[in-house]
Amino acid sequence: MAIEVRVPTILRTYTGGEKAVSGEGATLSEIIDDLESNHPGIKERLIEEEGLRRFVNVYVNDEDVRFTGGLRTSVSDGDQVVVLPAVAGGA
Amino acid sequence: MLTIDQATYDAIVAHAKKDHPDEACGVVAGPEGTGHPERFVPMVNAARSPTFYEFDPGDLLRLYKDMDARDEEPVVVYHSHTGTEAYPSRTDIGLASEPNAHYVLVSTQAHGNSEGPVEFRSYRIIDGQVSEEDVSVVDHS
Numbered sequence: 301m302a303i304e305v306r307v308p309t310i311l312r313t314y315t316g317g318e319k320a321v322s323g324e325g326a327t328l329s330e331i332i333d334d335l336e337s338n339h340p341g342i343k344e345r346l347i348e349e350e351g352l353r354r355f356v357n358v359y360v361n362d363e364d365v366r367f368t369g370g371l372r373t374s375v376s377d378g379d380q381v382v383v384l385p386a387v388a389g390g391a
Numbered sequence: 392m393l394t395i396d397q398a399t400y401d402a403i404v405a406h407a408k409k410d411h412p413d414e415a416c417g418v419v420a421g422p423e424g425t426g427h428p429e430r431f432v433p434m435v436n437a438a439r440s441p442t443f444y445e446f447d448p449g450d451l452l453r454l455y456k457d458m459d460a461r462d463e464e465p466v467v468v469y470h471s472h473t474g475t476e477a478y479p480s481r482t483d484i485g486l487a488s489e490p491n492a493h494y495v496l497v498s499t500q501a502h503g504n505s506e507g508p509v510e511f512r513s514y515r516i517i518d519g520q521v522s523e524e525d526v527s528v529v530d531h532s
Contacts, residue, residue, distance in 0.1 A: 308488065309464075309488075309489060309490065309491065310488045310489070310490060355486055357448045357451060357452070359452050362452060364448050364449065364452075366448075382452065382455075384448075384451055384452060384455055385486075385488035386445055386446070386448070386451070386486065386488075387416070387418075387434075387445070387446040387451060387468060387486075387488070387489075388438075388443070388444060388445035388446070388482075388486050389443070389444060389470060389479070389480065389482050389483035389486050389487070390414060390438075390440065390442050390443035390444055390480060390482045390483065391414070391441075391442045391443075391472045391473070391474060391475045391480050391482075
């Protein structure tokens with residue numbers, strides 16, 4: 301069950317420059333663990349303690365996972381996961 | 392150095408003045424790999440704050456999908472500071488996640504919504520390191 305994961309520029313150092321990699325799993329959490337096994341270090345950039353990092357956005361089929369169960373969001377073959385760091389800052 | 396055309400420069404400044412005292416934000420997209428800022432895309436500051444900005448996560452996804460479809464990248468990421476100088480704050484540096492982008496800061500602290508000059512400065516922010524660069528405003532990009 302392969303899921304396409306779109307990787308932002310800043311994390312492509314972990315994927316050998318690839319814009320998209322494939323992951324396996326039934327939930328977002330499993331996908332991220334699978335990514336970590338092939339691209340060590342990437343998980344820590346996405347997750348802190350028990351949840352997604354505040355300034356990392358993850359979408360499954362264009363839905364922000366914050367509204368679909370977070371790391372427990374289910375994924376299935378053919379789904380697309382997009383990771384985008386927040387564009388944010390302030391004085 | 393950032394080379395930007397006068398119309399885009401003016402559009403960024405106008406956006407910053409309009410949204411003052413809240414921070415304004417947006418990007419200027421350009422063809423991937425060229426470094427040419429061509430397509431001005433003002434964004435909504437979802438934080439609606441004088442001290443913070445954040446693109447709405449839904450808008451962010453649409454923006455990146457749109458740029459992908461056009462083979463573009465964010466050449467410029469801009470935002471305004473409304474009560475401080477146009478220099479990246481610690482938060483700006485910590486959250487900067489586009490190593491190829493020119494980070495443009497505009498300060499509206501001197502004149503707010505009114506006519507008058509603004510500070511317009513550009514930086515590279517890579518791995519927490521800030522380097523300022525010259526800005527060249529040209530008639531046509």
